[in-house]
Structure formats: C-alpha cells, structure tokens
Amino acid sequence: MPGGGGGSASALVGARAAEVASAIDAAFDRLLASPDDPRRRLYDAMRHAAIGGGKRLRPLLVQAASDLFNISRESALRVGLAVECIHVYSLIHDDLPAMDDDDVRRGKPTVHKAFDEASAILAGDCLHDLAFEVLADEETHPDPFVRIELVRALALASGPAGMAGGQMMDLAAEKARFDLATVTRLQNLKTGALIAFCVDAAAIMARLPQEARTSLHGYARDIGLAFQIADDLLDVEGDAALAGKALGKDAAAGKETFVSLLGVERAREQAHLLVAQAKAHLHSHGCEADLLRAIADYIVERDR
Amino acid sequence: MPGGGGGSASALVGARAAEVASAIDAAFDRLLASPDDPRRRLYDAMRHAAIGGGKRLRPLLVQAASDLFNISRESALRVGLAVECIHVYSLIHDDLPAMDDDDVRRGKPTVHKAFDEASAILAGDCLHDLAFEVLADEETHPDPFVRIELVRALALASGPAGMAGGQMMDLAAEKARFDLATVTRLQNLKTGALIAFCVDAAAIMARLPQEARTSLHGYARDIGLAFQIADDLLDVEGDAALAGKALGKDAAAGKETFVSLLGVERAREQAHLLVAQAKAHLHSHGCEADLLRAIADYIVERDR
Numbered sequence: 001m002p003g004g005g006g007g008s009a010s011a012l013v014g015a016r017a018a019e020v021a022s023a024i025d026a027a028f029d030r031l032l033a034s035p036d037d038p039r040r041r042l043y044d045a046m047r048h049a050a051i052g053g054g055k056r057l058r059p060l061l062v063q064a065a066s067d068l069f070n071i072s073r074e075s076a077l078r079v080g081l082a083v084e085c086i087h088v089y090s091l092i093h094d095d096l097p098a099m100d101d102d103d104v105r106r107g108k109p110t111v112h113k114a115f116d117e118a119s120a121i122l123a124g125d126c127l128h129d130l131a132f133e134v135l136a137d138e139e140t141h142p143d144p145f146v147r148i149e150l151v152r153a154l155a156l157a158s159g160p161a162g163m164a165g166g167q168m169m170d171l172a173a174e175k176a177r178f179d180l181a182t183v184t185r186l187q188n189l190k191t192g193a194l195i196a197f198c199v200d201a202a203a204i205m206a207r208l209p210q211e212a213r214t215s216l217h218g219y220a221r222d223i224g225l226a227f228q229i230a231d232d233l234l235d236v237e238g239d240a241a242l243a244g245k246a247l248g249k250d251a252a253a254g255k256e257t258f259v260s261l262l263g264v265e266r267a268r269e270q271a272h273l274l275v276a277q278a279k280a281h282l283h284s285h286g287c288e289a290d291l292l293r294a295i296a297d298y299i300v301e302r303d304r
Numbered sequence: 305m306p307g308g309g310g311g312s313a314s315a316l317v318g319a320r321a322a323e324v325a326s327a328i329d330a331a332f333d334r335l336l337a338s339p340d341d342p343r344r345r346l347y348d349a350m351r352h353a354a355i356g357g358g359k360r361l362r363p364l365l366v367q368a369a370s371d372l373f374n375i376s377r378e379s380a381l382r383v384g385l386a387v388e389c390i391h392v393y394s395l396i397h398d399d400l401p402a403m404d405d406d407d408v409r410r411g412k413p414t415v416h417k418a419f420d421e422a423s424a425i426l427a428g429d430c431l432h433d434l435a436f437e438v439l440a441d442e443e444t445h446p447d448p449f450v451r452i453e454l455v456r457a458l459a460l461a462s463g464p465a466g467m468a469g470g471q472m473m474d475l476a477a478e479k480a481r482f483d484l485a486t487v488t489r490l491q492n493l494k495t496g497a498l499i500a501f502c503v504d505a506a507a508i509m510a511r512l513p514q515e516a517r518t519s520l521h522g523y524a525r526d527i528g529l530a531f532q533i534a535d536d537l538l539d540v541e542g543d544a545a546l547a548g549k550a551l552g553k554d555a556a557a558g559k560e561t562f563v564s565l566l567g568v569e570r571a572r573e574q575a576h577l578l579v580a581q582a583k584a585h586l587h588s589h590g591c592e593a594d595l596l597r598a599i600a601d602y603i604v605e606r607d608r
Contacts, residue, residue, distance in 0.1 A: 038477075039469045039473060041476070042469065093426075093429060098425060099422050117402030118403050121400065121403065125432065126463050126469075129460075132455055133460060144449040147448075147452045148451045149440075151440045151452070152436075152437060155437035156433075159429075160430040160433070165346065168342065168343050169342045
C-alpha cells in the first residue's frame, strides 16, 4: 500500500518516530553496556537484536497515547523501552529453529545465526527480565502504585493470556484449520495484547479510572488488528528487502491468515475500516490525539 | 552425605518442606488451569514442569526468612510461588538441546522430550511472565511499594546480572578453563542470586533498612555456595535415580567445578565451613531462625 496518499500521516509519524527510535537506541546502548567478563557474548547478542533496527512502533504508540495526558516524555520513553525489551525478546525466541526458523530479521542475521542458539535463548530471557527491571525502577515513574500496575499489565500482555499464548496458537495453526474468529483471537493475543499495553500504559500513568479507558481500548484493539492484516498483506505482496525478513512464509506453512480467509481485496478493505473505526474512538479528543490518528493511518500505509 | 547425623535438621526441614511443597503444587494447579482452546498444550507443558516435583527449597527459604519478621505465610507463599516460576522456567530452558541437552528432570522426561522444543521455549517464557504477574498482584502484599521492590529484586536476580548471566558463564565454562574465583562468581550468579532473593524478599516485606540486611545477605551467600558445592559433590558421588536427573555431566563436558578444583575432601570441608559461617550470621536471632539454621544443615546433608 505504499504511496497511497498518506503523505501527511507519514510525515507526522516520521518525525516523531525518528526521535523515538534514536532515543530507544541510546537507552538500549546504556542498558546493555557489555561487562568485561564471560558474559560479554550474552550482552553482544542482546545488543545485536535490540540496537539499530525496527520501526519502534510500540514505543511510538506509548508516546502518542501519553500525549493525551501530558505524561512526561521521559516516563513514556522508559515504558516504551520496556515494551521494546519484550518485543525484541519475542522476536529472538520466535526466530529460533524450533519456532519459526528465520535466518534474517531487520535486514541482519537473526541472533541464533549471528551467535548460536543457546546465546539466543538466554539473550531473549535476559531482555524479558530487563523489561520488568526497567518498569520497576523509580526513574520510570515516581509512584510505586503506577509502576506495579505497569508491571502487572505488561506481564499479562506478554504471557500465556497474551503474546506468548498467541504464539502458541500460531504454532498450532500449521496443523489446525482456523476460521476467521480463531485467527482474530490468535492475532488479538499475539500482536494485539502488546499494542494494547502501549496505550493502556498511558492510561495507567494518568491514573485514569477503568471506565474512562473504553475508547482507548477500542482504538488499540482496532489498530492491532489493522496492523496484523497489513502484515498479512505485506507477507503476500511485500518486498522482502524492504521488510528485512523472509516473506510468504504463512502460505508456505499452510497457515490461515486474514488474507487467505478474506482474499486480498476484502482484507485491505477491512484494514481501512478498522483504521476509520480506531480514529472514531478518538472523537472526544482534539489535536493532542493527532499522533494516535496518524499512527492508525500509517499502520495500513507502511511498506514494511 | 546421607545419614550424617543430620536427623534433627532433616526432621525440622522435612515437616515444613512437605507443607510448602503441597501448597506450591496447589497454587500452580490454580494458576495454570488449562483453557479449552489451542493454548491447552502450552498450559499442559507448564503443568508438566511445575507441578509435582522438586524440593521446593526456594519457597521454603522464603518461609524460613519470613519467620524472622512475622510475615504472613500467605505472602511468603506467593513470593515462593513467584521464585519457583523463575526456577522452573530456568530448568525448562537449561534442559533444551541447545543448552545442557537433558532428557530427564525430577524423574520425568524434560518438557521438550514430553512435548516439543517450541512448547518448551514458550512454557518457560510464560512461567517467566507469571512470576512477575504473581508478585504484582495485591494478594501477594498489600503495599505497592513492597511489591515493586520485590519485582525489581527478582528481575535483577534472574536476569543478566544474576541467574541468566551465570548460565551464560556456565556455557562458556565448557571452552574456557575457569579458576576458583571465576567458578565462585559463576555460581554466585547462577544459583546464588535466586537463593539470595528468597532471603531478601523477607527483608523487603519487613521493610528492613538496607544496613540491617547485611547478616541475612551473608547467610544467603554462604548457603548458596554450600548448596552448589553439595550439588557438585552429588554430581560426582550421587545416585541418578534419587536425583531424578543425569549426573556426572560436568566432568564429561570438561567443566571446572568446586570438586574438580578442590578435590572431594576439601570441597566437602568447604561446604561444612560455609554452613557454619551461614549459621554464625544468625547469631543475633533466637528460635525464630531455627528453620533457616536447619535449612543450612540440610543443604549439605541432602542426598538429592
């Protein structure tokens, strides 16, 4: 869907995204300073995966949602760093030979290719811990109640009732024949839960009551699915060089996706419908929600 | 070292250990109720590893340290459950073919043998999340500041500056020739950090100031090393059937251990010295520290 009239969304997202990406790289560089002992290889493996790559969409989403509530950019950045720790750990483990068996990620060899499988497993495990260490630190937010709520929400989003549960369903999808409802549930867990956390985190930091979070939840659920449909479309139509990873793998593995179930045209329509729906959830907000709106557009316009 | 006059320590430890083990099993059974969807296999893999096995030494240590400060058994149990989530996750990942490649654990097939490698990786990842989810829940402790301190301490103990860092050093030990100082550092990270957390957790729940924690830290450091030396001795002299896992693997892999570096006799002496030292750290405590003392004795007397 490149070049599809999304110039203004791309420009708004692009400027802030570049700023966030460079701040996340700098934060990882500090967090992952290599020690001068036999653990160096472990840190090198973490640095290989964590630094210099990726769209940093999740940290950007935390910033965008934090704009609604005047949350400090520093707090939003720390939460974004924690989410990115989880995202990168999950990519390292998902790429392992026993899982999706991928050799290339973000245009570089995957961690088990550049290092070895044991280092990849441990590097993932360590980034998993670092996510919670970052959230628990008072630098992230002065209020311990906010920090513990962030920890609880992130553990739920990444565990068996979230991302990891979705990945397990995804492995089962090679053998089972999932219908649209099951694929939707799979994707709500596998990618949706962590995306929803990014938006929830801002609501938690703003100490917004539960009942005031409904529209933000709706926004997150809709862009999460739109993101996955766009991913499925890129898997069919995209450019592997731009994507920096192998494409066409779902079809080869015989997995049902939004595209295999709906067809390219209806899948694309559905993605655009979800984006419109996501933006409708923001109707009560003014220009402070412009970045959230632009991200929704960007999600279906991106070419990687 | 069985039958070595440790009857009373064994009896004291045994009664409370049985109580703790059954409470931990019951807690895992509730925490890991299998859902009726494609994630069932993931939950089954977690249940296979987490329920019905192990000495539950770490949850017992949390209870014993909590005895010093009149902390509720329910809080101590929840913290013990979180530590055991981390311990079990680390066993699942350490047993993988790319890591220590073990087929038997706690007398049962390892998770990747009973299920498959992908399920084992994900089951470990999920237990890792559940540890933090358990700590973050207010059932664990009413004070959010205490909960966030527990999260921070556990993330540090299990991550690259703790257990996972030690496991990385352990993998390097097959190729390098480590001296006694390096093996000590390796073990302080690999097993010591999580054992120290168990004792620290009680101090955190008691909101003990840092300067009052020195003697408890000393106790934890000493029993951590004594535990590892006893493990090395069992690896050389133990009974694989009793241990429920393969033995003699360190020597086969050419890894230096306390036993290879010190010899059996000096290693055994060192373990007993460390236990005496550990108990000396408790001198200011009365009978409320009896379980901690008995655990120190038990650690070098156990036969598995």
